[in-house]
Amino acid sequence: MIFTFDFVILIFMVVAAIIALNVKDLLSASMIFGIYGFLICLLWAEMGAVDVAFTEAAVGAGVSAVLFIATVFNTKRKSSD
Amino acid sequence: MEQLVEQILEPHFNFWIYVILMMIGLWAVIAKNNLIKKLIGLSIFQTAIILFYVSLGVKEDATIPIKKPTPIEYSEKAYGGEAEAKGDYAAADKAPADKKTDGKTGDSKKKKKAYEKINPDKIANPLPHVLMLTAIVVGVATLGVALAITQMIFKEFGTVEEDEVLKVIKGGGQDD
Amino acid sequence: MLSKVFATIxxxxxxxxxxxxxxxxxxxxDPNSPPNAGVEGGADSVSQYFITQTYNDSKVPNIVTAVLADYRGYDTMFETVVVFAAGIAIFCIMRSLGNANDPAKEKDEMHSFTHGDHNRIIIGTTCRIVVPIVQIFAxxxxxxxxxxxxxxxxGGVLLGASFILLALSSDLNAALKRLSEKNYFALAAIGVLIYAGFGLVAQFLGANFLEYGVLQPLLFTDGPEMARSHSMLGVEIGVAFTVMAIMFSIYANxxxxxxLKNGL
Known part of the structure; x- marks a missing residue:
């Protein structure tokens, strides 16, 4: 573990989480949620949890963002908040 | 300043951020109006908990939990060559196979002699990784169920905003 | 709004x-914290056993895989069942949606650029080249x-993602031609059955459910350690089948x- 690396990524994660929840366009929110997943993947690789990082890179940054986009495609793209 | 980082920030900073992420997720689940936003908040909540579990297994100066212990004879001759090591494995395998009815004590003694001892403090704790690895995959499957229900709500009510759905339900709603 | 105030409180x-x-x-x-080293005065943490003894028990260097497929086999088996059940649930929910006639739905701006234009030639060709590489890597x-x-x-998620990539880049039909709905649900069930089958065979040979060591005569290995290692591979293949099929089915539905027509 390297503290500075942790520090920077955790700050980025909080920023990404807040932006993903506050952006009005749901397609953008889904994409920023994918970025959030990728940042977590980096954090886990740095903590030594390589298997978890691998899974998160495939699932969090890939599949779950695609599933969100599929739902946004079939519902409304605009959000009220 | 350096002391501040080492004494106060470093031991608990990660846990503070996990709590903050968890609370961001919880706030979104309670207060956001859009159902998809609620689901994003739920996912953030979930990842904060998974982060917490994985960080319990972190050890300072430790490597990843993939370790093949070297046979002791092999490690003593610093650069012995690959074939010799393989011979050792085969010998160690065959010996217990002959007298397998005898029980496991002799078996494990043989193995302990053959390999160097691993220091557990230098390898990250694998148990939280295992638990969380399955939790991530199950998490995406259940997220799929939630998204399917969201689409069902959209078909039924024509919207994914919580207050509009509530208005339709309370006002008697449409015919179906 | 009142709900936001209460939420904040x-x-x-x-x-x-x-x-x-x-x-x-x-x-x-901290390497001496309770989850890593065990409680003071009590027994050692079970993770210490996993780290020091996994290679002796099963000849598998990756401790995470060994714990996942062998020591905690029940857990992983029923996680696989949960994934399978979630796939079935999504299938049921979405199929009941699809059969009813769709209400006229207002077109978003997204729809305009998703339907066939010639940008798709570049994307489609690139993805068709990438997909086999992804699958071999998986x-x-x-x-x-x-x-x-x-x-x-x-590996299962990567395989599923390769089919999703195929569906995203060209058309859902292109992916369904290679892995039809009947086939992927069959694969999902086969995956769970492979996993449970390894446990049942061990039971017939007189050991506990999912105790791979006794499979040694069936797998022609040198000792029970290698039998455990090979059984783990078989079990992982079962998991990969289920996860691949269900990931693709979730996306398709x-x-x-x-x-299953005119997808994203």
Missing amino acids: AVVITGGLLLYGVYDFPSFG LYVIAHGHYSPGGGFQ LSTRGT
Whole structure:
């Protein structure tokens, strides 16, 4: 573990989480949620949890963002908040 | 300043951020109006908990939990060559196979002699990784169920905003 | 709004209590903390056994794979069942949606650029080249999961993602031609059955459910350790089947509202 690396990524994660929840366009929110997943993947690789990082890179940054986009495609793209 | 980082920030900073992420997720689940936003908040909540579990297994100066212990004879001759090591494995395998009815004590003694001892403090704790690895995959499957229900709500009510759905339900709603 | 005020109050109280509780935690990265080393005066943490004894027990260097497929086999088996059940649930929900006639739905701006234009030639060709490489890498991840990061879950998700990529880049039909609905649900069930089958065969040979050591005469290995190692590979293949099929089925159903036509 390297503290500075942790520090920077955790700050980025909080920023990404807040932006993903506050952006009005749901397609953008889904994409920023994918970025959030990728940042977590980096954090886990740095903590030594390589298997978890691998899974998160495939699932969090890939599949779950695609599933969100599929739902946004079939519902409304605009959000009220 | 350096002391501040080492004494106060470093031991608990990660846990503070996990709590903050968890609370961001919880706030979104309670207060956001859009159902998809609620689901994003739920996912953030979930990842904060998974982060917490994985960080319990972190050890300072430790490597990843993939370790093949070297046979002791092999490690003593610093650069012995690959074939010799393989011979050792085969010998160690065959010996217990002959007298397998005898029980496991002799078996494990043989193995302990053959390999160097691993220091557990230098390898990250694998148990939280295992638990969380399955939790991530199950998490995406259940997220799929939630998204399917969201689409069902959209078909039924024509919207994914919580207050509009509530208005339709309370006002008697449409015919179906 | 009132709900936001209440939400803020609840979140501030909960977060404050949790932040207060954090001060009693062992510091981050402490090798002697209770989860890593066990409680003071009590027994050692079980993770110490896993780290020191896994290679002796099963000849698998990747401790995570060994714990996942062998020591905690029940857990992983029923996680696989949960994934399978979630896939079935999504299928049921979306199919009931798809059969009813769709209400006229207002077109978003997204729809305008998703329907056939010639940008798709470049994207489609590139993805058709990439997909086999992704699949071969996924098979490597499954087969080499004992020695490097990877295993059934990761490889299965990668295989599923390769089919999703095919569906995204060209058309859902192109992916369904290669892996039809009948086939992927059959694969999902076969995956669970492979996993449970390894446990049942061990039971017939007189050991406990999922105790792979007794499979040694069936797998023609040197000792029970190698039998455990090979059984783990078989179990991971089962997991990969289920996860691949269900990931693709979730995407196929969600993106088309269960009709499996005119996807994203």
